[in-house]
Amino acid sequence: MRNKDELLNDLKLDMPKIDPVEGMKCPICGKPTTNKYKPFCSKRCADIDLDKWFNGNYVIHTEEAPNDDALNQ
Numbered sequence: 001m002r003n004k005d006e007l008l009n010d011l012k013l014d015m016p017k018i019d020p021v022e023g024m025k026c027p028i029c030g031k032p033t034t035n036k037y038k039p040f041c042s043k044r045c046a047d048i049d050l051d052k053w054f055n056g057n058y059v060i061h062t063e064e065a066p067n068d069d070a071l072n073q
């Protein structure tokens with residue numbers, strides 16, 4: 001798992017240095033996106049989204065078998 005700074009750096013790599021980003025809204029709170037934290041409006045919302053990653057909301061848990069419910073019953 002990569003850390004937050006690396007993820008945020010990737011988000012910024014191909015973006016022009018404009019702030020905020022026109023036509024984009026933060027997926028967390030709906031405020032205008034800023035280039036620095038694209039696609040989010042702020043570090044707070046970026047952290048909220050990344051926390052979802054770390055909490056497993058966006059990824060499949062690897063410690064449990066994800067493909068067969070019958071094995072557990």
Ligand SMILES: [Zn+2]
Pocket residue numbers: 026027028029030031040041042045
């Ligand atoms: Zn936001």
